[in-house]
Amino acid sequence: MTKRTLLVLTSVIFIFGMAGLSFSAHPDNGPGCGLGKLAWSSYPGQQSIGPQVLQATTNGTFSAQTFGISSGTSGCTNDGTIFASEKVNVFAAINIDNISQEMAQGQGEHLSSLATLMAIPPDQHGIFFSMAQEKYTALIHAGEASPKAVVNAIYSAMNEHPVLAQASTSK
Numbered sequence: 001m002t003k004r005t006l007l008v009l010t011s012v013i014f015i016f017g018m019a020g021l022s023f024s025a026h027p028d029n030g031p032g033c034g035l036g037k038l039a040w041s042s043y044p045g046q047q048s049i050g051p052q053v054l055q056a057t058t059n060g061t062f063s064a065q066t067f068g069i070s071s072g073t074s075g076c077t078n079d080g081t082i083f084a085s086e087k088v089n090v091f092a093a094i095n096i097d098n099i100s101q102e103m104a105q106g107q108g109e110h111l112s113s114l115a116t117l118m119a120i121p122p123d124q125h126g127i128f129f130s131m132a133q134e135k136y137t138a139l140i141h142a143g144e145a146s147p148k149a150v151v152n153a154i155y156s157a158m159n160e161h162p163v164l165a166q167a168s169t170s171k
Contacts, residue, residue: 034059088117092147099150100140106133118154120167127163 036058043051092099095110102108106129115128132139132154139153158164 035062088114088151089148091117092151096147096150103132103136103139106130118158118167120164124163124167127161128158131157131161131164
C-alpha cells in the first residue's frame with residue numbers, strides 16, 4: 001500500500017467515525033435543573049431548542065437554578081463535593097472581621113458557626129471559644145490576618161489542645 005492510499009483510507013475511516021458519533025444518543029445536556037426544568041419537563045421534544053430556551057429563561061427569570069443548586073431542591077443535587085473542602089475558608093473569608101472580634105470576646109454567632117464548620121462537637125464549643133480568646137493575638141497575626149492564615153492558625157492551635165486535638169483529627 002502506498003502512503004497516499006493509506007492516508008486516504010485513514011481519512012475516510014476518521015470522517016465516518018466522527019459522523020457516527022454525531023448520530024449517537026444525546027445525553028440530557030439541557031439547562032440541568034431548577035424550576036424551569038421542572039415546569040417544562042413534560043413539554044415534548046426535550047432535546048430541541050424550544051424547551052431548552054423555555055427552561056433556561058424560567059431559571060434565569062426566577063433565579064431558580066441558583067436556588068435549586070444551593071438548596072439541593074428543584075431536581076438539583078447539592079452533594080457539596082467541591083465546596084465541602086473549602087467551606088471553612090469561604091466562611092472565614094466572608095466573616096473574618098466578625099470572627100476576629102468574637103475571638104477576642106470569646107463568644108459569638110460567627111465563632112459558633114466557625115466551630116460547627118470545623119466539626120467541633122457542640123459540647124466542646126465553650127472550650128473552643130476559650131482557646132480562641134486565650135490565643136487571640138497568636139491566631140490573628142498583625143499584618144497577616146488573611147482568613148486562610150487565621151484558619152490554619154486555629155487548626156494548629158487545636159492540634160496542640162488536649163481536647164480539641166481529637167475534633168481536629170476526626171475531620
